[in-house]
Amino acid sequence: MKKYLSISEMAQYAGISRRTLIYYDQIDLFKPVKVGDNGYRYYGIDQYFELDVILLLKNIGMPLEEIQVFLKNRNVDYALQEFYRQRSKVDQQIEQLKDIRTSLDSFIERYETLKDFDLESITYSYRETESFVISDIIESGDTMDSVQIYGRFYSSVDSKDLFSGYPIGFLVDGAAFYKENFHTAPYRALVKIPDDRLHLYQLQKIVTRPAGYYVSGFMKDEIHHINTFNNRFQSYLKEHKLVLDGDIWELLWQDEATSELPEDQVFEVLIPVKKVSV
Template sequence: MAKYAGISRRTLIYYDQIDLFKPAKIGENHYRYYGIDQYFELDVILLLKNIGMPLEEIQKFLKNRNVDYALTEFQAQRAKVDQQIDQLKEIRASLNSFIDRYERLKDFDLESITYAFREEESFVVSEIIDTIDDIDSVQVYGRFYSSVESRDLFSGYPIGFLVEGAAFNEENFHAAPYRALVKIPDDRLAHYRSSKIVTRPAGFYVSGFIKDEIHHINIFNNRFKKYLKEHNLVIDGDIWELLWQDEATSEQPEDQIFEVLIQVKQIV
């Protein structure tokens, strides 16, 4: 029977123990004996198992075999499979995003600054973090990340921070009040309150990468200011920081790599 079904002897014994598929009789020698007609019932079990039906549902199915019941159960199982397919598609999309992100990290240039058009993007944001108290900051982060659905939080797009554009002229905008942010696709915006959504408008942005932000922010800031002056540009929006290299690719905080984007306009 085990050879016929392509399963192990141990599996047959387990099916007997849970009253799913019992032998026709057990001999005085404690051997299990199966009848030829039991092949058909075992075929049903293997069929149902192959389409992903749990053993406890198979037990119920075997006791209610008719066309209407089978049709209902198969339709329900298909709905479960469709849901699993959707979940796998989400996982694949996240993996694609992570892979694209990490491939970009292999070619990033800490010295270059770019001026390019960026499409509009939407983000869900935290409350303002304006305290130097680490405990208070952690509490804000905790409230924020727990409010973001995992499919969005772990989408593969870098998390980031939003700082008012006026802070750029301060000596160290790293110390300015800021908000944490997570990118949200347009088809997911309805899952969040409008008050928690901010949009980075389409437009021209100056951007560059920075490593170990805390220790190099001033040098980076001066490079940005020099670039703006040389190209007759002025700030025309807020500061967007995206964390491209995070703890998933390095255990050292100083290895973090941010992309800083600032919307600008030409001086007339």
């Protein structure tokens, strides 16, 4: 009866590579019962069971260093403790994957919208309240200062919110709307925060876009488009007897993820309005 298995035979049984078995030997996780004078590794038949345990633990996501500890402490109580702990880690990973899936859904919905956006269309609609965390004031002409402010701001926002898929926003004083190019006015950067996560941020850093009626439209970040956009919006307000009723809210729908050219950026501009009093 055969007493020993070669490394190739043991690898074939386990469905793993010879290289893996060599590595397990090197880190003292699973060693052959003997090494021949020729340097060949040989495994005992009963080592199947030990390798089965290692592969089981590896299959449930346990790191090799934790498997080493597990093998030295095997009993029912310890196994239960470690399996409960591993299940808790898996539950956390599942929640993280759910968050990633939600972000992906948001990005996909956002970029699907971009495929059909219309630079000529202007919409008058009711918008619900949304809350944002807000940066310090950014002066458009001061590049170095802007970089520093952006750096401080984005590092203060949780990545779950920063990369949620919702467009990054900007807030501009409403008076700038009547300037030739309101994109040269001072502004603040915005990141949308769900209501159940607002408690994670300082109250003074939170700003709310009020519920109400807004005139909105898409605009490219290029001087010709900005001027055309301003003229169309002001004409629309006049024609429909509407007046500006607050600050300018912008959402950056097309960003560097979909184009490396700054002039390709597409913003949605939302202007709160009210009817002209008669």
